Amino acid sequence: MLSTSTQLPDIRTDFPASVLHLQNATWQRQGKLWSTLKELCDLLRIHTTSALADEEFLFQHVQFKTGQRIHTIGQPFETLYIVHSGFLKTVAIDEFGNEQVLSFPMKGDLFGVDGIHSRRYSSEAVALSNCDLVLLPFKKFTALGRAHAELEHAMYSVMSRELVREQAMVSMLGGLSAEARVARFLVSLSERFAEMGYSSKIFNLRMTRHEIGSYLGLTLETVSRTLSAFNEIGFITVDQRSITIRDLDALTTLRRLPPSTLRAKQARKARAAAQAAAAADVPPSSESSSTA
Amino acid sequence: MLSTSTQLPDIRTDFPASVLHLQNATWQRQGKLWSTLKELCDLLRIHTTSALADEEFLFQHVQFKTGQRIHTIGQPFETLYIVHSGFLKTVAIDEFGNEQVLSFPMKGDLFGVDGIHSRRYSSEAVALSNCDLVLLPFKKFTALGRAHAELEHAMYSVMSRELVREQAMVSMLGGLSAEARVARFLVSLSERFAEMGYSSKIFNLRMTRHEIGSYLGLTLETVSRTLSAFNEIGFITVDQRSITIRDLDALTTLRRLPPSTLRAKQARKARAAAQAAAAADVPPSSESSSTA
DNA sequence: CGGGTCTTTGATTAGGTTCAATAAGAGTGG
DNA sequence: CCACTCTTATTGAACCTAATCAAAGACCCG
Numbered sequence: 349m350l351s352t353s354t355q356l357p358d359i360r361t362d363f364p365a366s367v368l369h370l371q372n373a374t375w376q377r378q379g380k381l382w383s384t385l386k387e388l389c390d391l392l393r394i395h396t397t398s399a400l401a402d403e404e405f406l407f408q409h410v411q412f413k414t415g416q417r418i419h420t421i422g423q424p425f426e427t428l429y430i431v432h433s434g435f436l437k438t439v440a441i442d443e444f445g446n447e448q449v450l451s452f453p454m455k456g457d458l459f460g461v462d463g464i465h466s467r468r469y470s471s472e473a474v475a476l477s478n479c480d481l482v483l484l485p486f487k488k489f490t491a492l493g494r495a496h497a498e499l500e501h502a503m504y505s506v507m508s509r510e511l512v513r514e515q516a517m518v519s520m521l522g523g524l525s526a527e528a529r530v531a532r533f534l535v536s537l538s539e540r541f542a543e544m545g546y547s548s549k550i551f552n553l554r555m556t557r558h559e560i561g562s563y564l565g566l567t568l569e570t571v572s573r574t575l576s577a578f579n580e581i582g583f584i585t586v587d588q589r590s591i592t593i594r595d596l597d598a599l600t601t602l603r604r605l606p607p608s609t610l611r612a613k614q615a616r617k618a619r620a621a622a623q624a625a626a627a628a629d630v631p632p633s634s635e636s637s638s639t640a
Numbered sequence: 641m642l643s644t645s646t647q648l649p650d651i652r653t654d655f656p657a658s659v660l661h662l663q664n665a666t667w668q669r670q671g672k673l674w675s676t677l678k679e680l681c682d683l684l685r686i687h688t689t690s691a692l693a694d695e696e697f698l699f700q701h702v703q704f705k706t707g708q709r710i711h712t713i714g715q716p717f718e719t720l721y722i723v724h725s726g727f728l729k730t731v732a733i734d735e736f737g738n739e740q741v742l743s744f745p746m747k748g749d750l751f752g753v754d755g756i757h758s759r760r761y762s763s764e765a766v767a768l769s770n771c772d773l774v775l776l777p778f779k780k781f782t783a784l785g786r787a788h789a790e791l792e793h794a795m796y797s798v799m800s801r802e803l804v805r806e807q808a809m810v811s812m813l814g815g816l817s818a819e820a821r822v823a824r825f826l827v828s829l830s831e832r833f834a835e836m837g838y839s840s841k842i843f844n845l846r847m848t849r850h851e852i853g854s855y856l857g858l859t860l861e862t863v864s865r866t867l868s869a870f871n872e873i874g875f876i877t878v879d880q881r882s883i884t885i886r887d888l889d890a891l892t893t894l895r896r897l898p899p900s901t902l903r904a905k906q907a908r909k910a911r912a913a914a915q916a917a918a919a920a921d922v923p924p925s926s927e928s929s930s931t932a
Numbered sequence: 933c934g935g936g937t938c939t940t941t942g943a944t945t946a947g948g949t950t951c952a953a954t955a956a957g958a959g960t961g962g
Numbered sequence: 963c964c965a966c967t968c969t970t971a972t973t974g975a976a977c978c979t980a981a982t983c984a985a986a987g988a989c990c991c992g
Contacts (some may be wrong), residue, residue, distance in 0.1 A: 365723040407845075440811050442811060448810065448811040450807055462798035462800060463800070464796050464799075465797050465804055470804050471807065490796070493792065494786060497782075497936095500782060501782060504782070505755050505756055506757075507799045507800070508754060508756035508757035509797070510803060511753055511754055511802060511806060512757055512758075512823075513719070514806035514809075514810065516732075516805065516808050519732050519740040521814055521857060522813055522856075523738055525980095526979075526980065553892055556937085556938065559940065563814075564814075565813060566940080566980075567981055567982080568938085569941085569982085572938095573940080573980095576940070588988075589938095603736060640786075751979065817948095848969090848970065849972095859948075860970090860971080861950085862947090862970095864950075864971060864972060865972095868972075880956080880957080901973075
């Protein structure tokens with residue numbers, strides 16, 4: 349339902365390089381072809397001043413069909429990607445072929461950032477639906493930062509946001525039960541859909557149980573069972589890929605099942621110790637006595 | 641409780657609050673006080689050209705004692721930190737007080753990056769030993785990037801590196817057994833110590849079992865037991881905080897115990913599907929036919 | 933319609949957590 | 963300097979969550 353606009357008839361594009369197949373004139377019917385800087389910033393949810401409106405440069409779009417690989421691990425890095433429409437997954441593959449889903453980029457998300465450091469992508473990105481992506485060559489990216497100081501900050505900000513997201517992921521994997529993970533996953537999907545202007549209550553999963561499991565550090569069976577359980581309790585209604593959120597609050601509230609005693613104790617201690625040691629430290633701007 | 645000599649009423653510098661207590665004269669004996677840009681780059685393992693040698697600006701150092709908090713969650717962000725010496729931990733605390741260790745920064749590591757996005761730190765950093773940190777005010781950071789194009793790239797690179805590290809963390813938490821996690825942890829510590837010029841074979845852990853467990857998504861008991869087990873087998877010798885690596889190779893090789901069939905199958909499938917769909921896609925620079 | 937993929941559900945097992953008790957250090961104050 | 967306390971570490975036993983193994987039903991696409 350979400351990807352209707354991306355539906356493209358029988359256009360055969362078997363061009364090798366992602367950039368190359370753009371040359372084909374027939375592609376131009378589907379999807380957007382160019383975006384202005386302003387449009388790009390809006391997409392990325394960056395607050396811009398009017399100063400950028402005059403920027404002439406246009407950013408090229410590329411279309412990918414379901415299942416196509418946008419980039420692979422080890423491939424030389426030269427561009428970042430921003431999702432204009434569609435759904436993808438990024439996957440890490442360790443030294444012996446074990447896949448791990450790292451994220452599910454969708455509208456407004458940036459990916460490819462992991463390639464900057466080593467000049468090669470360290471993950472692979474695959475389209476889960478037909479996708480329309482904006483190309484953001486890294487050269488352009490840095491040049492823009494230099495040209496517009498406010499943009500530079502925005503770029504660091506976007507990268508920082510990614511980092512925070514990853515940290516949240518680590519927290520989740522490290523501390524939450526299977527149920528809590530699946531619940532959070534559903535909630536965040538719901539929020540994401542809302543942001544994009546779709547229904548936050550009724551939506552279709554674009555990924556398989558297996559992919560969800562990989563993302564959450566669970567097996568596909570556990571994911572399936574947990575969804576069924578939520579269905580039983582009435583938190584959601586689930587039928588294959590279609591999800592209806594029935595009790596968002598319950599899902600949001602669902603915390604670790606295996607919790608409390610030790611964790612709470614430790615938390616208290618740690619704070620006390622830190623405070624004692626840091627006797628004369630930075631006055632915490634907030635949260636000074638939240639250990640009640 | 642904060643009533644000690646924290647308040648230095650009249651010293652109004654433009655230094656961040658955390659530096660204030662440094663004004664205390666007794667502190668000035670220990671540690672370096674200022675670093676040049678060149679020194680900073682070396683510390684961060686950034687390859688620089690000579691062009692930077694003339695940069696006059698000096699970066700201030702700050703010392704923290706064991707247990708002191710460098711920054712807390714929610715505190716307004718204004719500076720990044722680079723570890724010159726010492727050991728720290730960064731911790732996330734979720735909505736109900738559960739702590740999760742995110743990293744153990746040590747010499748050459750950058751932290752505080754998570755504050756850029758929301759302009760507030762989203763994690764807290766605590767010194768695990770006496771530390772000497774270089775302050776890198778974010779303003780300076782961006783200004784430097786604008787002044788030296790090569791530095792700008794380096795900065796994106798450092799942030800990208802952090803992101804890759806987090807991704808590796810997610811992979812580990814998502815896919816590895818307790819034994820494998822502890823093994824990898826030891827190996828990476830070993831490597832890290834080697835980089836810093838210490839012994840890679842014999843070292844002391846700077847963190848508690850509990851902190852290791854939190855970092856690895858395990859309980860402190862499991863960490864302790866696993867170390868004991870490694871000790872039994874002869875992979876390491878462990879006595880309290882002191883570790884001796886006896887069979888690095890065994891530790892490095894130790895992969896998931898619960899592996900193979902499903903994962904392998906899935907991996908094959910995924911690749912096949914992707915390749916089929918992407919029939920004529922970007923020619924992978926490497927790994928084109930690694931699925932044998 | 934048939935083969936392949938994806939999903940659901942059940943039975944069983946095992947890895948890791950939880951609870952509990954002891955020991956070993958580290959710091960403190962009399 | 964030693965007793966006392968607090969934190970940290972080790973180890974055991976019972977329990978439980980989630981993984982594994984297995985099988986059948988649902989969906990999709992050619």
